[in-house]
Amino acid sequence: MKKSLSLFVSILLVLVLALAGCSSTSSSNEKKSASSTSSKSMLETVKDRGKLKAGVNNSLPGFGYIDSDGKNSGFDVDIARAIAAGVLGDADAVEFRPLSATERFTAVQSKEVDVLVRNTTWTTNRDAEVGLSFAPVTFYDGQGIMVPKDSGIKTLKDLEGKTIGVETGTTTELNLADQMKAAGVNYTAQPYDNADAVIAAYESGSIDAWTTDKSGLVSRQSTLKDPDAHVILDATLSKEPLAPAVLDNDEKWKDAVSWVVYALIQAEEFGITSKNVDEFKTSDNPEIQRLLGVGDTNLGEQLGLSNDFAYQVIKQVGNYGEIYDRNLGPDTAFKLERGQNALYTDGGLLYSIPFR
Template identity: 45%
Template sequence: MMKRVLAGAALLLGLAGGVQAATLGEVKTRGHLTCGVNANLPGFAAKGEDGSWAGFDVDYCRAIAAAVLGDPAKVTFVPLSAQARFDALKNGDVDVLARNTTWNMERETKLPLRFAGISYHDGQGFIVKKLLGVTSVLQLSGAAICFQTGTTSETNVEDFFREKEMTFMPVRFDKLDDLIKAFDEGKCDTFTTDMSFLYAVRLRLAKPEDAIVLQDVISKEPLGPAIRQGDEQWFNITRWTLFALINAEELGVTAANADDLKSHSKNAAIRALLGVEGSTGPEMGLDADWATRAIKATGNYGEIFDRNLGPNTPLQINRGINALWNAGGLMYAPPLR
């Protein structure tokens, strides 16, 4: 009996070990990372006329590719709709989903996914035409509201409007392009989704200057990258790549100075981050320079934010709660040691 129990335990451990190494091994054998992104969300993920991708989520995937494969260019970006994104991840069509996706309990217990962390603290808001004369969501009772199917937006509105004893008429669309066209043509009074998404959508309107994003926020929307459950090694790699970028900003490590700090810094936290001390890379199946490569490829978290979303970009988003914890925000990462 004891032998059978031990044999069964050994089999389970063997299976667990096989699952654990699956994604990393597949990515290395394939020679490129597959990353699920939004089809066209300027600032987060968008494909240029020359075929190149750019954006906040795009840079995160490039950082992973640099850490794992040594080359940030070794990424295939897979455009996914809100409806198709979870099946694509579940079926192995992508290795990581970096598509402005909200981390909530249902998605980790029902689907099931694992979120690597919070890359962007967001909240659901509303965009309206200035001619409507609305300055608060509390003035939208009875409004026709556009929703994209496959998201949690309509549920959030139902909860909020019920609490405030307000009513609304839902107008649903599967495709974002159809939704934007309907809002542009006045077929709904407002469109609601994550605030960051609304700033990007505003740029796609026929007359962006005629629309405003209301400042009311009706929900918490912690956005982050997700992977399939059951692969702890890949979970560690995707999670700690994000944490490495956040820690790099806090420690003043940038794309430009990473090599110099690697050679000359005496700061223990910087030396651990850049692989001079400790063994964080080998413990995940990577080499010691994984974080250095990620930072050099994309810059630290602050550099990524400023380049794609910040005040000097078309979106003009302030850091706000996405500032580092020691600068009044919520962005915080455990130390690499």
């Protein structure tokens, strides 16, 4: 009897250990699978999906808005299309997600969008704490203030005791506080959930002025009932470097987005446009060959892209200057001068990291 009991216990022990081993192996495999999934770059995800999910503005004329044909248009929208062309070879392979200022960062963090191209300022906090990683600056801007032309307000000092509208979830309120404190001006900041609400309050006379990036002021001025009845003060309250943003800790994806931006800038410097890019493919200039992926170069492959990714970007969307002029330039309602957004060779801040 004792021998039978002992044998039973031994068999039971062996079975328990075997099951534990299976469970451990299963758990280990699950962990490996989860680790493999979590370590997958967004670049691979986008390529597997065959479509880019881009967070954009849909109510900022010139940058991100719905045009008369019901399509997403604007400077930022074209940057997103360029990313799609570089990554997927198709500028139209984009799903645009309209996002408010308060929604935009959560959308990146939750992977609702792959990239945010929505007039977003690159700041320390957003880089370090919000969990974003920024591509190169695509638009150098600065914060300004709009007032009625007949208000008599010409300087920050003239805003003493006035109420100024700001949009929540942006850098504008803190920038305004810093500058008004430095100028010794007492004022009231009136926050609103979105830019449309700020504009409505401003046009109704509920607030005396409103503030945002100067490009945004110019854009919104074109939508006012009487655009000429309003002016933008000369004062610039801050530096606002606007750049595409992706989820932090994914260097492959950030690199892919970044080098698309660099390709746009480098193409303009070389004078390569959507109309003449095919002619440049026969150039014997080694720098141009590397940019367009001609010959033995494999720079695209090093980035996880096709070697002709820059060619696809330029051919389908154009260079930086083409994008700027098409959406903001002299033939548009905004007529924005290039200023800091000109190439370094023309006195601006734009230049590309070498394609080498």
